[in-house]
Each structure stands twice: as C-alpha cells, then as structure tokens.
Amino acid sequence: MRARVFTAAAASLALLLTGCAGDDEERDSGGIRLRFQSLAWQKESVDANKQLVAEWNAAHPDIRVDYVQGSWDSVHDQLLTSFEGGEAPDVIHDASDDLADFAYGGYLADLRGLLPERLRADIPARSWETTTFGDGVYGVPFLQEPRVIMANKNILESSGVRIPTPEQPWTWAEFRQVTKDLTAKMGEGKNAIAWPLKEPVSVSLNLGLSAGGRLFHRGADGRVTIRFDEADSVVAGTVHDQVNTDHSASRSTLGSGGSDTLPGFFAGKYAMVPLGFSYRQQIVQQAPKGFEWIVLPAPAGPGGLAQGVSPQTLSIAEDSPHKKEAARFLDFLLQPRNMVRLARGDWMLPTGTAALADPSLHTAKDGWATGASVAAQLRSAPAQSVRGYPEWKDKVATPAFQEYYSGAIDMGELRKRLVKDGNGVLARYQR
Numbered sequence: 001m002r003a004r005v006f007t008a009a010a011a012s013l014a015l016l017l018t019g020c021a022g023d024d025e026e027r028d029s030g031g032i033r034l035r036f037q038s039l040a041w042q043k044e045s046v047d048a049n050k051q052l053v054a055e056w057n058a059a060h061p062d063i064r065v066d067y068v069q070g071s072w073d074s075v076h077d078q079l080l081t082s083f084e085g086g087e088a089p090d091v092i093h094d095a096s097d098d099l100a101d102f103a104y105g106g107y108l109a110d111l112r113g114l115l116p117e118r119l120r121a122d123i124p125a126r127s128w129e130t131t132t133f134g135d136g137v138y139g140v141p142f143l144q145e146p147r148v149i150m151a152n153k154n155i156l157e158s159s160g161v162r163i164p165t166p167e168q169p170w171t172w173a174e175f176r177q178v179t180k181d182l183t184a185k186m187g188e189g190k191n192a193i194a195w196p197l198k199e200p201v202s203v204s205l206n207l208g209l210s211a212g213g214r215l216f217h218r219g220a221d222g223r224v225t226i227r228f229d230e231a232d233s234v235v236a237g238t239v240h241d242q243v244n245t246d247h248s249a250s251r252s253t254l255g256s257g258g259s260d261t262l263p264g265f266f267a268g269k270y271a272m273v274p275l276g277f278s279y280r281q282q283i284v285q286q287a288p289k290g291f292e293w294i295v296l297p298a299p300a301g302p303g304g305l306a307q308g309v310s311p312q313t314l315s316i317a318e319d320s321p322h323k324k325e326a327a328r329f330l331d332f333l334l335q336p337r338n339m340v341r342l343a344r345g346d347w348m349l350p351t352g353t354a355a356l357a358d359p360s361l362h363t364a365k366d367g368w369a370t371g372a373s374v375a376a377q378l379r380s381a382p383a384q385s386v387r388g389y390p391e392w393k394d395k396v397a398t399p400a401f402q403e404y405y406s407g408a409i410d411m412g413e414l415r416k417r418l419v420k421d422g423n424g425v426l427a428r429y430q431r
Contacts (some may be wrong), residue, residue: 031061032322034329037068037089039075039312040346042281048345056332063325065091083107088317090326096130096141097310100385103138109316110136114327119334119352127351129380130311139313142334143348145277146298146307146374147207148367153292155271159185166297166305166373172211172238175299179248182271194253194261194270195239200401201393203274205382206308208235211301215418216382223430224386226422228415234301236404237411244407254405266291274298277371278347284366295367297374305374308381311351349375388429396421 036053040046046069053067068089070078076098082088083102092108102108120128123141131139156163161178164170170178182192197203205215211234218224242249250270253261258275259282265273266287283293297305314333316326332338339355349371350356362369383389400417403409409417 032063032325034063034065034091034320034322034326035068035089036065036091036329037070037093039070039072039093041072042346044281044347045342045345048341052333052338052341056329063322063328065329079107083317083319086319088319090317090320090322091329092315092317094139094313094315095310096139096313097381097384097389099131099139099313099315100133100387100389102315103133103136104387107318108138109318109320109323110138111140111316111327112137114316114323115140116327116331119331122336122352122354124351124353126379127311130309130384131313131315133385139315140330140334141311141313141351142339143312143343143346144309144351144375144378145348146309146371146378147203147274148277148298148370148374149272149274149296150265150279150283151272151294151296152265152268152270153294155182155186155268156294159271163294164296164299166370169297169300169305172234172299172301176238176242176246176248179242179272180246183246183248186271190268191250191270192248193242193272193274194250194256194264195243195274195405196256196258196261197239197254197402197405198257199398200405201397202308202310202381204236204239204401207298208232209306209308209379209382210299210303211235212303214382216386224426226419226426228419231302233411233415236401236414238299240405240407240411243405251406254402262286272296277349277367280366281347295370297370305377306379307374307377308384309378310381310384312346312348386426388426392422392425396425 038049040049050067053065057064070093075094079088079092079094079102088107099108119140127141127144128137130141131137159182161182179192183190186192208215208231212231213229213234215226215228215232216224217227239249243251243254258279261270261273262282264270280295287293298307314330316323316330320326334352336352336354336358339350339352340358340360343350343355344360349361356372356375360368361372397418400409400414404411404414
C-alpha cells in the first residue's frame with residue numbers, strides 16, 4: 001500500500017509539472033491543444049479518425065487536436081487512473097455502459113450547455129437516454145451496433161425455410177422451430193445455430209427487450225430492483241432449449257467469443273451465428289472465395305425488433321480547461337458527413353438521423369440495409385444507468401446464465417440467483 005501511495009504521489013507531481021508545461025506552451029504559442037483519445041482499432045476506423053483530426057487541425061491552427069490511441073481492453077482502468085491523476089484527455093471515446101461511475105464521480109463534464117442545438121436535435125431522445133445520468137448528459141452517443149444473425153445463404157435457401165426480413169421477422173417461437181427443422185436437414189455433426197456466449201449477460205438482456213423483458217425496474221423513489229418476469233424468460237428459454245432440448249444449437253460455442261465461431265460458419269458447420277453488426281467486416285475479410293452470406297434481423301416479440309444497445313460515446317473531461325473548444329471539435333467530428341465516415345470505418349450505424357439517412361448505409365451489399373432498418377428500434381440497454389451492474393454481471397449473472405445455458409441449472413434456479421443475489425448486490429449501491 002505504501003509503495004502504491006508513493007507511486008501515485010510521484011505520478012501526480014509529474015503530471016502537475018507536465019500540465020504546467022503544457023499551459024506555458026499554449027500561452028507561448030498563442031494556441032490551444034486538445035487531446036482526443038480514440039478507441040478505434042480497425043484500420044479503416046483508425047484511418048477515418050486520424051483523417052478527421054488532420055482536417056480539423058488544417059482548418060483550426062489555433063485549436064490543435066492531438067490524436068491519442070486508446071484500447072477497449074483497458075479503457076475503464078486507464079481512464080480512472082488518468083482522472084484521479086489529473087491527466088485525462090480532453091475528449092474521451094468510450095461506450096455508454098462504461099460512463100455511469102465516471103459521471104456520478106464528477107469526472108465528466110455535463111454537456112447540456114456545451115453542445116450546439118444542431119447536434120442535440122439530430123440524435124434521437126432514445127439515444128440520449130444512454131448517456132443521461134441524473135440530471136446531466138455526459139456523452140454524445142454516436143455509433144451503435146444491433147445484434148443480427150449472420151446466415152449461410154445457400155443453406156437457408158436450399159432448406160426452404162422462410163427468410164425473415166425487418167418487415168416480417170421471425171418470432172422467437174418460429175426461430176426455435178426453424179433451427180430445429182434446419183438442423184435435421186443439415187446432417188450429423190452440424191447445427192443450425194451457434195451462440196457465442198462468452199459474455200452471456202448483455203446478449204440475454206438486450207435481445208430480451210423484443211420479448212418485453214426488462215429485468216431492472218426503477219421505482220418512484222429512484223431505487224432499482226430486479227424482477228424476472230415471464231417476458232424475461234423468452235430469449236433465455238429459447239437459447240436453453242435450442243442447446244439442451246432440440247440440440248439445434250452448438251454446445252461447444254457457449255464459451256466462445258464471436259470471432260471463434262467464424263471458421264465453423266465458413267465451413268458450413270453452423271448455418272447461422274448471432275453477432276454484432278460490425279462482425280460483417282471480419283466476414284468480408286476472412287470468408288473463403290465463393291462463400292455467400294446474408295444478414296437477418298434478430299427475432300421479434302411483443303416489443304417488435306426492439307434491442308438494447310450501449311452506443312459508443314464521446315465525452316469531455318470535467319477537468320479540461322478548454323471545454324468549449326472541445327465541444328466545437330465534437331460538433332465537427334459529428335457533422336452528418338463525418339458521422340457517416342466514422343460509421344463506415346467501424347462497420348456500425350450512426351445515431352444521427354441525418355447520417356443514418358445516407359444512401360451508402362441502405363445498400364443490400366454486406367447487409368447495410370438490414371442494419372439501418374433495425375436502427376430505429378434500438379433502445380437504451382436495460383442496465384444502462386444501474387449502479388452496481390458491473391458487480392452483479394460479473395459475480396451473479398454471468399455464472400448463472402452460463403450454467404443455465406449449459407443445462408446445469410433450471411429456469412427456477414436462474415431466476416432465484418438473478419433476483420435474490422442480484423438485489424442483494426444492488427442494495428449496497430443504493431443505501
């Protein structure tokens with residue numbers, strides 16, 4: 001502990017000196033320097049971000065932006081360290097489900113008085129809900145990713161099953177029957193579907209919105225409690241039955257990440273894989289020559305094609321001495337034409353209505369049109385603003401869902417763990 005305190009103190013002193021040097025440099029040069037930490041990682045996305053920074057700098061020599069490369073793998077801990085050490089970037093790229101603790105902790109600027117009306121009006125209220133905590137708005141949601149079904153076109157068409165569209169999607173019951181029938185036709189050792197459920201909680205909760213599931217319920221006093229109603233069981237029950245009753249879903253992929261399922265998908269071992277929309281890029285890059293695939297919407301329930309999402313966000317550090325200039329850079333970065341460039345670079349969808357209307361995002365090629373059709377149904381993820389959610393997810397929900405999907409426990413035990421143990425966790429954060 002002593003060594004940690006010493007290290008933190010030394011780091012703080014170094015950062016203080018660095019900060020002073022930076023202020024002196026700005027005064028001497030007569031300009032302002034902003035640091036923009038981006039989490040872009042795919043080449044197309046990195047190139048798009050860097051190019052936009054270069055365009056800004058060329059047009060604004062008095063407000064220069066330095067591009068800083070961050071990583072999704074370590075962003076939460078890295079940001080927490082930088083906030084506490086006083087060296088946070090001015091402009092911060094993150095995801096909305098990572099903002100709650102930073103927003104409530106006072107590390108992020110409330111953007112309500114900083115953003116132009118154009119940007120506020122262009123992004124729908126349902127997207128702003130993902131970055132609203134208490135009375136403040138602490139990030140601009142700008143990219144979103146629905147979960148869709150990547151399907152082997154030849155297998156589906158030759159089977160004679162009905163191909164769903166956003167206008168006429170499968171119901172969850174129909175989806176289960178389709179996978180059961182399709183598996184019977186595919187032959188031994190093959191499955192109609194492969195669910196990559198290494199991270200089962202967000203998949204279960206976010207797709208559950210289509211069936212009317214919420215799980216988290218906020219009372220009039222603002223306190224959140226967990227209830228596992230019948231609607232919450234639809235998606236989880238479907239997956240469980242596909243794996244354990246129908247044997248239409250691969251058991252071996254339950255602990256896999258999305259990329260791990262692609263070789264089997266390409267080989268025809270699985271006819272369908274539910275994945276995030278951006279996985280299309282990997283399919284384009286890695287699929288063998290002649291492999292034909294299509295993008296299908298996820299099944300629908302009483303809630304239609306509704307899904308929970310946690311959009312990528314851009315925030316401004318509360319400690320930034322140049323919040324107004326940072327907001328001007330955000331406005332530039334998220335002009336409709338630029339939002340389209342960022343979306344295409346990440347193979348995702350923009351939240352802005354003007355950008356989403358761009359014709360390039362409505363082409364049949366690579367499934368862009370299917371994603372764009374689903375975009376209007378995307379909603380704030382059920383656990384978006386729930387304090388204590390990370391602990392509940394890691395300690396309670398993840399192991400419970402994993403055991404349920406594998407068949408180790410039944411629905412009653414899943415409900416008991418999620419509700420009883422879950423409410424115990426949340427209560428500690430709401431005292």
